[in-house]
Every structure is written in C-alpha cells, then in structure tokens.
Amino acid sequence: MIRVVDKLLLFLYSIVIAVISVAAICIGFGWITGSMTIDAIDRLYSNSNLQITIAIIGIVLLLISLRFFIVSLSRGTVSSQSVDQRTEYGDIRISIETMENLALKAAMKQRGVKDLRARVHATDAGMDIVLRTVVDGEVAIPQLTEDVQKAVKSYVEEITGIPVTNVSVYIANIIQTNTIKSRVE
Template sequence: MAKILDRLLLFIYSLSVGTLSVIAILLLSGVLPRSLEIRNWETAYIAVIVAAVILFLLSIRFFYISIRRERTSSLSVDQRTEYGDIQISMETIENLSLKAAGRVKGIRDLRSRIRVSQAGLEIMIRGVVDGEHSLPLLTSEVQRQVHEYVQDTTGVPVADVSVYIANLAQAPSFKSRVE
C-alpha cells in the first residue's frame, strides 16, 4: 500500500514540477505576459505558499525514500568459503525441504517454514498423511530425509526438523452402481 501511495505522490509531484517549469519557461521567454491581471493578490500569495509547502514536503518524502535501506530484500543464508561468498535464499531452502519430504510415501500437501538460529536451520514441515502408515515411522522418516537432504545439498547445518501432521487425507469413496 505504501508503494502505491508513494507512486501516486511521485506522479503528482512530477506533474506539479513539470507544470511549474513550463510556466516559468513561458514567462521568462516572453511568450506569456509578465503582467497578469490578478484581482486578489492575497489569495494568490496564499495559493503559491501552499503549493510551495506541499512540493517541499513531497521533496522531503522522496529524499527519505531514496536514502533509506530497503527492508524487503529477500532473506538468505550466507556462507563464506575459500573461494568467496555464497548466499542461498530461504525460498531455495524451503523448496529443498519440500522436495525431500515429498519423497516419503504417505505424506502430501506439504508446506515448510525455515528459521535461522545460532545452531543452524530450524525447519518446520506441515503435511497431511494418508493414514495407511505408522505416524511415528512416517514423521521420523520425513525428519531424516529433510535433515540429510538439506544439509548435504546446501552445506548449512540443520539444527532441527519439526513435523506437524495437520490432518488425515480422506480417501475418496466410490458408490457402486447397480443397473
């Protein structure tokens, strides 16, 4: 929402500065007469002061936007090797954990969430099970697969893999039809 508002303000600001620039060029070049007949000078001065204050406030806002740090940059895990720096996005680690968990039969509709702690990555896997497998065996297999795959693939230590079983998938029931 803030970006849309900033774009709208930038549009208004650009339009205002452009209009004032054209008027100044036309006045200074002599195309427009310098002695415009203004009946109420006090109202004209107030309008000019209000416009100047608004343009000044918009200028301050755009100056702030230009120097502030962008907080929406994507999060990543950073590593330093002998050859240089490596950055792995959190989205990549989430996709790797989903790929590993998806290899385990009996679990589906997976989602993952990643947090970085001092000990390493903390991975939370959420899924739905089919109900045909033992839950302790299924969840421990998901934990093992995700832990090994993410750690081997990224080289980042995995501290914890939590598995949350959200629901049991309902098997579709078919009614036999007699004709």
C-alpha cells in the first residue's frame, strides 16, 4: 500500500515539476514577459482565496519533498527472500536463489534436459519447486519428468535439509536438432 501511495505522490510531484519547468522555459525565452509576470503576481496578492490555495499547494509540495528525501536516505529493508532454520548451534538462512540454483544443478544432470528455469516458493510445509524446461525429445517425456522430479527433490533435501513438498515440471518446448549425416562414397 505504501508503494502505491509513493508512486501516486511521485506522479503528482512530477506533473507539478513539469509545469514549473515549462513556466521557467517560457520565462527564459521571453514568451512570458516581465509585465505579464508582474500582473499575475498582483492578481495573486489581491485575491486572498488564491493566496490560501497557493500556500496549501506549497505546503503539500514541501511535505512530498520531505517524504521523498526521507525515502531516499532510508536503507532498503527489503532483503532477499530466504528460508530460515534453527539448529542447536544457531540460525541458518538459505536464500531462495540458492535453492533455485540447487534445483537447476540437479535437473541439468538428467539426460535430455537442455534449457532450464526454476522458481522456488517457500511454504509452511517445505519448498515448492517449479521447473520450466526445454528437452531434446530423445527421451520419453513422462520418464524424463519423473527422473527430474526425483533428482531435484532428493538433491535439494539432501543439500539443504529442507523438505521439498512438490516439484512441478513444465515442458516448454522440444529442441529441433539439425543433424546432417554425411555420406561416405
């Protein structure tokens, strides 16, 4: 929710800065003359409702500026996602990226797998792993996917000690191999 509000504030702030920039350009090139500027300022000071409106706009812009200043100075609290474990010796944190790389490593060892992408989602019961792969089409797909699922599950559980609840394999495509057989005459 905070990010949506910050984006909205940034959008409004950008529009105001754009209007001020256009006015500055017009003044700089002489498209707005000094007498026009003086007349506008005289009208501003003669109308108290307009003065209050300008003051409120100024306060809002100052608050938005302070908000952006504070956000720019604050350290990012967003850390990479991880799976936390407590042992008798202390805490262990394994990043989701590490889990994805372990899953890729195990799956690439399977014959027939060519291109892989992995997504890991931490759940209360363990890890859900989703693999997207391209295969060579030389191995039966049901057998290949079952081998990949078993290999990934056992490898990730063995290395991390975290249970893997589900390994989903999505076969995105089959590689077209263009092997040209040479003829000997």
